Amino acid sequence: MNRRITKIEMQPTLPTLKRTAAYARVSGAKDEMLHSLAAQVSFYAKLIQDNPEWDYAGVYADEAETGTKDSRPEFMRLVADCKAGLIDEIITKSISRFARNTVTLLETVRELKALGIGVYFEEQRIHTLSADGELMLTILASYAQEESRSVSENCKWRIRKDFKEGKPSNNIRIYGYEYKAGGFTIIEEEAAVVRMIFADYLSGLGKNAIMKKLIRLGVPTKLGGRWSESVIGSILKNEKYIGDMCLQKGYVTDHLTKHQVKNNGELPKFYVENHHEPIISREIYEAAQIEMARRAALANHPGERVLSEFSGLIVCGRCKAKFRRKINGAGTKYAKVVWACATYTYRGKHECAAKRIPDDILKEKCAEALGLTEHDPAIFTAKVERITVPDDGILVFTFKNGTERTLSWKNRSRAMSWTDEMKQAARKRALGGVDNG
Secondary structure (H helix, E strand, O other), X not given: XXXXXXXXXXXXXXXXXXXXXXXXXXXXXXXXXXXXXXXXXXXXXXXXXXXXXEEXXXXXXXXXXXXXXXXXXXXXXXXXXXXXXXXXXXXXXXXXXXXXXXXXXXXXXXXXHHOOOEEEEOOOXXXXXXXXXXXXXXXXXXXXXXXXXXXXXXXXXXXXXXXXXXXXXXXXXXXXXXXXXXXXXXXXXXXXXXXXXXXXXXXXXXXXXXXXXXXXXXXXXXXXXOOOHHHHHHHHHOHHHHOOEEEOOEEEOOOOOOOEEEOOOOOOOEEEOOOOOOOOOHHHHHHHHHHHHHHHHHOOOOOOOOOOOOOOOEEEOOOOOEEEEEEEOOOOOXXXXXXXEHHHHHHOOOOOOOOOEEHHHHHHHHHHHHOOOOOOHHHHHHHEEEEEEOOOOEEEEEEOOOOEEEEEOOOOOHHHHOOHHHHHHHHHHHOOOOOOO
16 A cells, blocks of 8 residues: 655734724814824824834824813723724823823733733833733822822913903803903893893792793704703893893812812802903893792792602603703792693794693592592602603503503693683673772
8 A cells, every 4th residue: 555645735814903092082172182093093003004013993083172171972982892802902192191090001011911902002112912011000190190189280370360350261252242262242142132031030030931932933042952941040130231240150079070069168259340341231130130039939948849649650652851840930829739841831833833731630640540538649650660641632651560551641621621710700800990919
């Protein structure tokens, strides 16, 4: 038997290219900073593409105010792509560009390391997959975090020094004015809207009605968003419209989260009179403050939310918003509690035309749905999961046992809803009498 020997030629294996990405970030959106960011992106794109051992996986770049926040969209996308197996290596300029928070930095690096993905910091010449990489990172990241705290404290000192001298911070953005080079210039188109808001409020319109009017007229906000009751309220209470400035109304709690809170006396405030040209007179402003206080007193316990067994359980079938408790005719003896769709209440009928439900009728229907002779809040809470309002006059009760029941309702006739007292008052008015109720 003849043996046969065959030579097997080994095919050379091609080296696997390492999928490499870069991360860049600048603090702030100034022109020179954005130019720097563009330069970083171009540099890293060329660096990776020129390396024969690397496969270009992209450059992720953020225009962030600070390296301490986790809300950097490109950074989060970078991490997500790493988890998806799209990246093998990351290059970045320095630890402070990647993150100044030591905990966040180490958590991210360890998470990537577990996936076999290394990060190379050019400035410090540290590779996270090396033996001493994490030790060096811990030391240097702590230094970067302390540097961030020091910079933050210096900024706070400068801002508070300016406040003491009656100078506002440089990031003021207020409707009706343009703030530039330390001074306010009136924007007449916006100033006319401010004057209209004060005039409408003093003529009897509420903040919600003014908001709906501005939306109906198509008046833009300062930043192009939507008008809200809170914005109307802040305009009515803002002393800047009479030319004054109250400084340090809020402050930042710490340099890592950059969380800003209202100053309730923790720090001194500084009030500067006649700082700039006013948009409205002091008389109108003071009249508006008095009117706000009067309406708050009529509302009975201003700022206190009235909770009931229905709060958060009634859902509009049209817009999916919750129904909220309202008092029609608040401050009068004819006040009536109703439940109204939040969209209808805060955005207007053009956004959702859901009909209001009188509180007394709602309670009657709840008793009927539960087979009771009268409404019982405790039984309702124990058995009902939610009430859906798919259309006017329809209530769908969903019970906690998984069953449902649909009931219809309609408003009582005007004659049925009038009390003897209301009829007597109407007769007086018809006869020319006076009723001050």
